[in-house]
Amino acid sequence: MHLSLTAALPDLSLIPLPFIYVVAGVFGAIIGSFLNVVIHRLPREESIVLPSSRCPSCGAVIAFYDNIPVLSYLLIAGRCRSCKTHISARYPAVEALTAFIFVVVAWHDGPTLALPFDLVFVAAIIALVFIDAEHMILPNAITYPGIGFALIARVTLPYLLGSHISMTWKHF
Ligand SMILES: [Zn+2]
Numbered sequence: 480m481h482l483s484l485t486a487a488l489p490d491l492s493l494i495p496l497p498f499i500y501v502v503a504g505v506f507g508a509i510i511g512s513f514l515n516v517v518i519h520r521l522p523r524e525e526s527i528v529l530p531s532s533r534c535p536s537c538g539a540v541i542a543f544y545d546n547i548p549v550l551s552y553l554l555i556a557g558r559c560r561s562c563k564t565h566i567s568a569r570y571p572a573v574e575a576l577t578a579f580i581f582v583v584v585a586w587h588d589g590p591t592l593a594l595p596f597d598l599v600f601v602a603a604i605i606a607l608v609f610i611d612a613e614h615m616i617l618p619n620a621i622t623y624p625g626i627g628f629a630l631i632a633r634v635t636l637p638y639l640l641g642s643h644i645s646m647t648w649k650h651f
Contacts, residue, residue, distance in 0.1 A: 507581025511574035
C-alpha cells in the first residue's frame with residue numbers, strides 16, 4: 480500500500496514556474512535579511528529576535544522602510560540615516576545572494592516537497608559561510624540542529640517524494 484502525502488496536497492504543478500521563481504527570489508531576499516541578523520548577532524551571543532535592527536555604529540533603530548532587502552541599501556546609499564556611517568556591503572550582498580540561490584534551488588527542485596528542505600539547508604549554509612569567514616567558527620546553534628535536520632530529511636524525504644517505491648519495490 481502506498482499512502483503518499485503528496486496525494487493529500489493540492490497539485491503544486493499547476494502553479495506557473497515564473498511565479499514560483501519570483502516568489503522564491505523575494506522570499507530569499509527576506510530570509511537573507513534575517514540571515515544578516517543571524518550572521519551579526521549569533522557569534523556575539525546576542526538574541527536574534529530582540530531588539531529590532533539597529534545601526535551597528537550609532538545604535539539608531541532602523542525603520543521598517545529602511546529594512547527592505549537590497550533596495551533600502553541602495554536608497555540610503557549604504558549609509559546610516561542618523562550617523563552617516565558606511566554600512567557593510569555584506570548586508571545587501573547576503574540578501575541578493577540568498578535571493579539568487581533560492582531561485583536556483585526552486586528551479587532545480589521545482590514545486591516539490593524537497594524544496595522547503597533544500598531552502599532551509601542552503602539558508603543554514605549561507606549563515607555558516609559568512610560567520611566562518613568573519614569569526615572562524617561554526618556556531619553549535621546552527622550545526623547541531625543542522626545534523627538533526629539532515630538526518631530527518633534523509634529518512635523522510637524519499638517517502639515524501641515517493642522515490643522509495645522505485646528503490647525498494649522494483650526488485651520484487
Ligand atoms: Zn548610525
